[in-house]
Amino acid sequence: MHVKGHFFPIASSNYQVCVATISDTHIEVINDEHVIARHAISSLKLSSGMAGLADELNFEDGSRFIPQDVSYRWPFKENNHHIMERLEKSKWAILAAVIFTPLFMWLVLYKAVPAIAVYSVDTLPRNVVEQMGEQSFTLIKKIALDPSELPAEQQAKVQAHFTSMLNALSLDKSVYRLSFYKSDSFGANAFALPHGRIVVTDDLANLLADRPNALKAVLLHEMGHVVHQHSVRITAQSAASTIVLAVVFGDLEGVAEVALGTGASFAQQGFSRDMEREADSFALTQLESLGYSSNDFADAIEALQESHTSENEHLEKVNDLLEYLSSHPSAQERIDNARK
Amino acid sequence: MESIHPTPSETTPPINEPAEPIFSGKVQFSGKGGEFFGIWIVNILLSVITLGIYSAWAKVRTHRYFYGHTRIDGHSFDYLATPIQILKGRILAVVVFFIYTFSISFLPILGLFIALGFIFLMPWIINQGLRFNLRMTRHRNVRFAFKGSYGEAFVNFILLPIASIFTLYLLMPYVIKRIDSYIHSNISYGDKPLTVNLKGETYYLTALICFVVSSITMVVFMGILGVFGLNLLDVENQQGLENSPAMVMLPILMMIAYVLMIAIVSAVWHAAIRNHIFDNSHFEGVATFKSELKPVPFAVLLLTNMLAIVFSLGLAYPWTKVRTSKMLADVTNVTIYPGALNLIDTAQEQQSSFAEEAANVFDIDLSLT
Numbered sequence: 001m002h003v004k005g006h007f008f009p010i011a012s013s014n015y016q017v018c019v020a021t022i023s024d025t026h027i028e029v030i031n032d033e034h035v036i037a038r039h040a041i042s043s044l045k046l047s048s049g050m051a052g053l054a055d056e057l058n059f060e061d062g063s064r065f066i067p068q069d070v071s072y073r074w075p076f077k078e079n080n081h082h083i084m085e086r087l088e089k090s091k092w093a094i095l096a097a098v099i100f101t102p103l104f105m106w107l108v109l110y111k112a113v114p115a116i117a118v119y120s121v122d123t124l125p126r127n128v129v130e131q132m133g134e135q136s137f138t139l140i141k142k143i144a145l146d147p148s149e150l151p152a153e154q155q156a157k158v159q160a161h162f163t164s165m166l167n168a169l170s171l172d173k174s175v176y177r178l179s180f181y182k183s184d185s186f187g188a189n190a191f192a193l194p195h196g197r198i199v200v201t202d203d204l205a206n207l208l209a210d211r212p213n214a215l216k217a218v219l220l221h222e223m224g225h226v227v228h229q230h231s232v233r234i235t236a237q238s239a240a241s242t243i244v245l246a247v248v249f250g251d252l253e254g255v256a257e258v259a260l261g262t263g264a265s266f267a268q269q270g271f272s273r274d275m276e277r278e279a280d281s282f283a284l285t286q287l288e289s290l291g292y293s294s295n296d297f298a299d300a301i302e303a304l305q306e307s308h309t310s311e312n313e314h315l316e317k318v319n320d321l322l323e324y325l326s327s328h329p330s331a332q333e334r335i336d337n338a339r340k
Numbered sequence: 341m342e343s344i345h346p347t348p349s350e351t352t353p354p355i356n357e358p359a360e361p362i363f364s365g366k367v368q369f370s371g372k373g374g375e376f377f378g379i380w381i382v383n384i385l386l387s388v389i390t391l392g393i394y395s396a397w398a399k400v401r402t403h404r405y406f407y408g409h410t411r412i413d414g415h416s417f418d419y420l421a422t423p424i425q426i427l428k429g430r431i432l433a434v435v436v437f438f439i440y441t442f443s444i445s446f447l448p449i450l451g452l453f454i455a456l457g458f459i460f461l462m463p464w465i466i467n468q469g470l471r472f473n474l475r476m477t478r479h480r481n482v483r484f485a486f487k488g489s490y491g492e493a494f495v496n497f498i499l500l501p502i503a504s505i506f507t508l509y510l511l512m513p514y515v516i517k518r519i520d521s522y523i524h525s526n527i528s529y530g531d532k533p534l535t536v537n538l539k540g541e542t543y544y545l546t547a548l549i550c551f552v553v554s555s556i557t558m559v560v561f562m563g564i565l566g567v568f569g570l571n572l573l574d575v576e577n578q579q580g581l582e583n584s585p586a587m588v589m590l591p592i593l594m595m596i597a598y599v600l601m602i603a604i605v606s607a608v609w610h611a612a613i614r615n616h617i618f619d620n621s622h623f624e625g626v627a628t629f630k631s632e633l634k635p636v637p638f639a640v641l642l643l644t645n646m647l648a649i650v651f652s653l654g655l656a657y658p659w660t661k662v663r664t665s666k667m668l669a670d671v672t673n674v675t676i677y678p679g680a681l682n683l684i685d686t687a688q689e690q691q692s693s694f695a696e697e698a699a700n701v702f703d704i705d706l707s708l709t
Contacts (some may be wrong), residue, residue: 095376
């Protein structure tokens, strides 16, 4: 069999127009009736063909033969050498890919990645988590927290509630620690750090001063975040999904990259809302088991919502529209969930 | 398909190089949207099923497709990287990315030092990425190479950009010119270095044009909003509008305007700078280049690409990539001289794919137009 093409000698840019002849065991490259190269077929490095591209041969010594006919495929290549090309051209494979890619993407991002995150977070040693929390705490204190101005007896009362809840739930007192800070940037708020430090702002303590059970509900919600290691998990999840998207979609440019970035942040806000729900349900369950009512939780959310709304009534309406962009489920959903 | 034109005056080789060109013509791109769609979607499915491992093979196949379908004088480019090289690089990059993310989020004090360390590592990562990519690129059996030094990369990619912040970014066009010069003048084809002569004026002029164009776009957008009775500069006093549909639509309209502006400005910038770089670079005695990318058709292409991607939920991506390559090839002229026949491939077989992968994950991948 004769195949017309170009022959490039080793490491040279100067090609010759040649004809390749194949026998059972060898391939010969002939130029003007002179054999200029002869190689055993068994010594060839074969790779899968590519749609619309010539099936070139790379010889052991670095010389190459490129057939002129881009659709020509060497007969000595086993069928499985072209399996990729066949799949990429197959209507059924393409159709299956269009249908199953979104499905598998969803499975990986919403099922596999969170599951792996839960597993890997459990394997983190306690002193690493402690370090992580302490360092973040130092930074937040510097940036946004001032010493509390609450009267000592008010602090002591909440601390006593906190300790009695820890005892009742048999949670480790050296892990779960409550502190009070004054903060202008957080307003009435509470948050938990990965190592078990829970911070309540003066504004929140004052807001719920005459509703101690509502404040307990908030503390339980924050404990829920620590119990489920949410802050470490969300970091692991968002890092993992960033990697999955980067690796699978490769180097996208322009709008495709923007679209993917938007998708990724939607996914991340989704993770965050799921975690808030998980912390909510921890709080609701424990409220019941400690003999309080889940209405206390609803009271807390209502009070928080009121205090935030009075600050900027206008934004609240926009927020309803942008629920999908939010890191928390809507206040109404959380209240309804507690009251049902 | 390739006719021999007389050498255009702009691309006349240096006087001491009297050789007649052996080829002059457009770059050919023969990829097809439908063909690439199959490659793209099948490879993505396989990548997802294998939890990302196959993505290394997918990357090689995609690159092979685009390189192989780009031809000058009938000879295609070849992409030589093997999937295993890419895979090793990816695994390393992923590990580094995790360390980076976790230290930044949870060990902010240690993270600060790690971030500082990255600043010093970045020039090396950029260099290794360029070196790997060029060494993996072959044309007419001869490979490209890159030989930038750490010191120069540090000055161009780290020091100068930081310095430009203190000049209110007035230095930025000059910095970009320095970066483009650094990247291109360190490329060689076989043993032939690319001679590059870029001018700061062109960068400043282009930046000025981009500024004017974006201002005009903004004014036109405001005018359109005004027609709908919205005055952006006076939102406070229009309480009655708070709940009107126009107000609700505002963020969406703003986003559309923003995307539009980005497309137009990047088309203007990219067209002018690409043409400038191509027109002022040559491999002495081997090849000269001419690029005639026009900003308006390019902006239209970028905008229609965006629309197609958004309305097809991403499925039009392969089509947009192919038609962009086609347009870029179509506006690029290459003249080849007899020196191209006597090149020797000097590339060595040491390459770091990790650096290139790290550059990708950290999103500072520097594309060579």
